[in-house]
Amino acid sequence: MSDRIFGVVGLLLAAFYIWAALIIEESFLSDAVGPKAFPIIIACVLALASIVIALKPDPEPVWPSLGRLAEILAAAVVMFLYSMLLPEIGFIFATIFAASYLAWRLGSTFIGSVLTGVGTSVGIYVIFHLVLGLSLARGPFGF
Amino acid sequence: METLSSLADGFAIAITWQNMLLALLGCFLGTVMGALPGLGPSNGVAILIPLAFTLGLGATPSLILLTSVYYGAMYGGRISSILLNIPGDEPAMMTCLDGYPMAQKGQAGEALAISGIASFVGSFFATWGLIFLAPQLVKIALLFGPAEYFALFALAFATLGGVSSTNQAKSAFAAALGLGLAMIGVDTQTGVPRFTFGEVHLYDGLDFLVAIVGLFALSEVFIFLEHRHGNADAADKKITIGRLTPPMSMIKQCTPTMLRSTFLGFLAGVLPGAGASLGSFISYSMEKKLVDKGTFGKGDPRGVAAPEAGNNAAAGGALVPMLALGVPGSGTTAVLLAVLLSLNITPGPLLFTQNPDVVWGLIAALFIANFMLLAMNIPMVGLFTRILMVPPKVLMPVVAMVSFVGIYGISGSTFDLQVMIGFGLLGWVLRKFDVPLVPIILGTLLGNAMESNMRRAITIDDGNWGTLVDSPLALGLWAIAIIGFILPVLVGKMIKSKMRRDDESSLSD
Numbered sequence: 001m002s003d004r005i006f007g008v009v010g011l012l013l014a015a016f017y018i019w020a021a022l023i024i025e026e027s028f029l030s031d032a033v034g035p036k037a038f039p040i041i042i043a044c045v046l047a048l049a050s051i052v053i054a055l056k057p058d059p060e061p062v063w064p065s066l067g068r069l070a071e072i073l074a075a076a077v078v079m080f081l082y083s084m085l086l087p088e089i090g091f092i093f094a095t096i097f098a099a100s101y102l103a104w105r106l107g108s109t110f111i112g113s114v115l116t117g118v119g120t121s122v123g124i125y126v127i128f129h130l131v132l133g134l135s136l137a138r139g140p141f142g143f
Numbered sequence: 144m145e146t147l148s149s150l151a152d153g154f155a156i157a158i159t160w161q162n163m164l165l166a167l168l169g170c171f172l173g174t175v176m177g178a179l180p181g182l183g184p185s186n187g188v189a190i191l192i193p194l195a196f197t198l199g200l201g202a203t204p205s206l207i208l209l210t211s212v213y214y215g216a217m218y219g220g221r222i223s224s225i226l227l228n229i230p231g232d233e234p235a236m237m238t239c240l241d242g243y244p245m246a247q248k249g250q251a252g253e254a255l256a257i258s259g260i261a262s263f264v265g266s267f268f269a270t271w272g273l274i275f276l277a278p279q280l281v282k283i284a285l286l287f288g289p290a291e292y293f294a295l296f297a298l299a300f301a302t303l304g305g306v307s308s309t310n311q312a313k314s315a316f317a318a319a320l321g322l323g324l325a326m327i328g329v330d331t332q333t334g335v336p337r338f339t340f341g342e343v344h345l346y347d348g349l350d351f352l353v354a355i356v357g358l359f360a361l362s363e364v365f366i367f368l369e370h371r372h373g374n375a376d377a378a379d380k381k382i383t384i385g386r387l388t389p390p391m392s393m394i395k396q397c398t399p400t401m402l403r404s405t406f407l408g409f410l411a412g413v414l415p416g417a418g419a420s421l422g423s424f425i426s427y428s429m430e431k432k433l434v435d436k437g438t439f440g441k442g443d444p445r446g447v448a449a450p451e452a453g454n455n456a457a458a459g460g461a462l463v464p465m466l467a468l469g470v471p472g473s474g475t476t477a478v479l480l481a482v483l484l485s486l487n488i489t490p491g492p493l494l495f496t497q498n499p500d501v502v503w504g505l506i507a508a509l510f511i512a513n514f515m516l517l518a519m520n521i522p523m524v525g526l527f528t529r530i531l532m533v534p535p536k537v538l539m540p541v542v543a544m545v546s547f548v549g550i551y552g553i554s555g556s557t558f559d560l561q562v563m564i565g566f567g568l569l570g571w572v573l574r575k576f577d578v579p580l581v582p583i584i585l586g587t588l589l590g591n592a593m594e595s596n597m598r599r600a601i602t603i604d605d606g607n608w609g610t611l612v613d614s615p616l617a618l619g620l621w622a623i624a625i626i627g628f629i630l631p632v633l634v635g636k637m638i639k640s641k642m643r644r645d646d647e648s649s650l651s652d
Binding site (some may be wrong): 002003006010017020021024025026027029030031032033034035038039042043045046048049050052053056058061063064068071072075076079080082083084086087091095098099100102103105106107108112113116117120121123124128132133134135136137 | 194197198310312313315316318319320322323326330332333334335336337338340361364365367368369370371372374535536537539540541543544545547548551552555557560561564567568571575576577593594597598601602605606
């Protein structure tokens with residue numbers, strides 16, 4: 001069943017892609033093929049592949065329970081927050097926050113996850129910024 | 144002779160303090176990444192590309208660093224196969240079959256040593272193969288026009304799923320998705336924006352490094368979160384290594400095996416779409432057919448030597464089409480292609496004439512890295528076994544954060560980080576559906592080149608689409624592409640089920 005849904009989603013994606021290709025505004029200076037043809041060919045391949053997937057589904061994948069799924073989404077949200085916070089509060093603090101969260105969710109104790117977070121953050125800062133000179137996001141305190 | 148003098152020039156380039164240090168660092172990191180389950184050669188190289196790039200390394204030094212990682216990962220994968228019966232990366236799967244039984248018999252040290260030697264033999268001869276075969280392939284590639292290149296790219300996509308692919312429709316889906324993503328941004332030939340929907344950040348197109356790191360590294364983090372797999376697999380097992388020097392008789396017994404496996408592995412590596420996993424698989428099966436007297440699968444040293452020589456030889460072989468044609472045959476070489484492209488070097492026949500320093504410096508560095516790896520992987524193997532104790536709950540946050548640092552370092556843009564998270568989620572979903580990720584990467588890498596070759600060919604011929612299948616060379620390439628795509632549907636099921644059966648029988652012991 002999952003594969004059938006996947007195939008239908010793929011088909012919709014292909015349709016959307018063709019629509020988006022058709023509204024490309026062509027320039028008055030164009031080569032013989034133009035900017036639309038290749039994307040439309042790709043979308044056709046995508047559509048064909050999706051139809052085959054929908055008609056000949058593989059065995060059902062093992063889906064995680066709802067709780068695990070929420071776990072993954074929560075991690076994605078934390079990473080998203082991390083990307084927003086990075087320019088605001090600087091690399092060190094943002095990274096401690098994000099790395100500690102991930103360590104905690106992978107089963108570290110509270111102290112263990114804080115240690116992992118601080119270690120990761122300071123370790124990366126020292127190696128990549130102080131030693132190798134890579135520019136990292138600067139916060140209000142300059143780090 | 145000309146080849147040898149180029150090689151000598153290569154050594155002159157490779158032997159500088161900086162390059163030697165980078166090779167050493169790459170070998171070390173590669174072995175570590177290969178050894179850790181959850182970090183394979185493609186993830187490892189993917190995380191390091193943005194770093195090599197932002198550190199401002201030149202083309203040759205970056206390539207030396209990253210291909211050392213690639214070779215190193217091929218060595219490292221065997222460590223956890225032998226000690227824990229968990230392959231450190233996919234090509235090391237076959238090493239479990241005889242490596243783990245040897246470890247159970249108390250011969251872990253000997254298994255590590257003989258597999259280290261086999262890895263060395265495999266890579267050493269494969270690098271020679273690369274030296275002699277790549278320039279020949281370049282001569283053929285010089286005959287290619289735009290139409291032939293278009294066919295060659297199609298061939299790469301058609302065969303990338305390879306014989307081990309389960310579902311060709313999903314490989315095709317992945318390739319189309321990757322190509323579709325590559326189309327985003329301003330069209331290079333007419334200057335009109337495509338698929339940007341008014342988002343200014345997209346005018347430049349999606350950075351393929353963002354896609355690679357998201358799909359490979361971040362999706363791995365999500366997989367570990369899904370299973371809350373936070374403790375090290377090695378935590379509750381006692382690892383005893385024993386003596387690290389294999390007896391001479393064992394080396395003697397394994398020598399013919401190593402040589403045969405090297406040849407087969409190299410061949411598997413050069414062929415498009417096969418790669419290191421297939422190399423180790425066919426080497427093992429071949430040896431089993433040839434010399435097995437009921438000892439294979441029960442801790443026969445030849446069963447350890449064969450897959451290791453095979454996968455290392457395949458790793459070297461896979462560099463041939465990547466360097467000579469610009470078309471990678473495996474996942475990790477696709478990632479290495481990304482390195483070349485982000486350094487503004489176009490691989491392919493012209494690479495050998497325009498940037499001979501890069502090619503020969505790289506090849507010389509491979510020889511040197513190989514000796515370093517041999518030195519690292521036999522006497523110092525104890526160090527790497529300790530690395531297996533690092534639990535994922537520490538490792539995965541580090542992997543995630545280093546990925547963010549690398550991508551942020553390139554562009555300093557929050558938008559790129561968010562796109563990367565999106566790719567991480569996409570990668571997780573696609574892995575669930577068993578959709579291969581490598582064709583997506585290859586699509587984002589080659590999409591624009593493929594389109595512009597197609598358009599150039601048609602424009603040259605005044606808008607005649609028939610030009611794409613006009614020359615015998617192009618027709619030949621299309622024929623191989625079609626056969627390569629259809630053959631796995633027929634043969635692939637057989638091989639895949641055999642691979643799985645062999646794997647399961649090893650676990651049931």
